[in-house]
Amino acid sequence: GLVDDPCAIDISDALQDAMSTLGVTRETPGLCVLTDAGYAIVDGNTTECCIRTIERITGCSISDGSLLPVHRSVDKPLWFVIFDNETKDCVYAVYENGAFTATKVNIDGENATTSDGWNAMKTALGSDAFSIITIANAWSYGAPDNFLKCSEFHNHICPGLSSGYLIAEYIGENYPLGAGESYTWIGCPNWCKEDAIQVLLDLTPGKKSLVVKQRPGELFVKEKPFAGILIIWNDTTKLGRGVAFQYDWGETCNLSDVNLSDFKPSGGKANPLFWTTRIKASFGLLPYIGQPDMFVSPASDEFNVTSEQLNQVKMAGVDPYVELGVVEPTEVRGDFDGDGRVTSADALILLQAAVGKITL
Structure with a gap:
């Protein structure tokens, strides 16, 4: 050689x-x-x-x-x-x-x-x-160079990565940063989109500007699930504003001629349908990769975010949609103080009830 x-x-x-x-x-x-x-x-x-x-x-x-x-x-x-x-x-x-x-x-x-x-x-x-x-x-x-850059980091292209590219493009077009402002992205539920958001917006878990959490009943269940929450923080005023997003998987399926259920076929990854569905949907999205408005939309009005809320939504066990008032809290078994979570405070309440100090 x-x-x-x-x-x-x-x-x-x-x-x-x-x-x-x-x-x-x-x-x-x-x-x-x-x-x-x-x-x-x-x-x-x-x-x-x-x-x-x-x-x-x-x-x-x-x-x-x-x-x-x-x-x-x-x-x-x-x-x-x-x-x-x-x-x-x-x-x-x-x-x-x-x-x-x-x-x-x-x-x-x-x-x-x-x-x-x-x-x-x-x-x-x-x-x-x-x-x-x-x-x-x-x-x-x-495909655009910056889209391929996302695929290099993620080490493949899939419709999930494409959705993150579209979300980042939507954010850039509709929520540009002003002086003293920065983004925090709450990926909830998280899927492959977060890797594109990392690359395009330089938001990472290590810099505490990207937080990921699961949320059952969304991805591959709803045609238009929650995708995440964008918080625009102003470091001068120490206040932020936020908005929740949804992503239209139904439109992705329509344009690609795939079924939502085919993303989770019987047999999982051992079933070729698992892979061919993702390949077909990935290629089906390519003609529309510059049109984020077709797939991304707000799932809430803009809302104010305090420093306490910004810290709270990053904590384990906190539903960011509930914390920020996007959805109403649901009753949680074992939540005796009504904060939507089961914590040591609830254990103390249960102990007090057990020794007869209070009545539940």
Whole structure:
């Protein structure tokens, strides 16, 4: 292989073999490379140096949007995919046990939405199949660069990630920040959307600007479930304003010709319908990815938020919709003080009742 890269692992031979298998050169138009180089660790060495080798041999680059570094855990194998948009063929090469193993497979997006097509691609590509199929085909479609950036972080494209992209776009268009203001996003119920919101709005759990909570009876139950609450905090006045959002999964299904129930088929991930539904819905949303108003809408009027409420909605066990007055509290078994939660205060009340000090 080429030896001018001071890299602990030389991937040039594997790249050249893949190019030869596809019958392409670095001058061939419509090539795209996906890789976890830069994330994977090989024999204790980082792999960001492989990016330079990929760029030189394939002609694809991060700067022109044709080289997409896909986020993976550091303990996953190093891999790359070269995708030919003209034929929809790709070569997938993965480095294990000191050598690359390469597989050529056609990953045409339309075929991937069928059970037989998905099964064949899954057999060839293994656990990276969903990532490769969805990201490569979205790139082929001409998806926006910042949408692909979200897919790199999330390591695949799915309708959940797309919903987060649409929500972030809606927020930017309708709730721009003023002087001294910042966003806090309460993802409740949380789904893949939060990863797109992290990337586009730089809201993260580590910076305490993104909080996620489950809320039963919403996702894949309602056609238009709650999606989350945006709080716009003014650090000068120490006051905030908030609004709850809903996301129209029913419209997603209509445009993609899928059923809401197919997102949770019998057998779960072992059922090809689990994957083909997500692929079909992901591709079905691409023509509308710049039209957030079609899917995202307020689920409440704007409301005021105090510093106490801002801190409270981040706490475990607190329903943010109840805390902020979006919905009425429901009776909670064991909640004796009426605050909508079961806490140590309720235990004390029960103890007092047990010794006859009070009557419930």
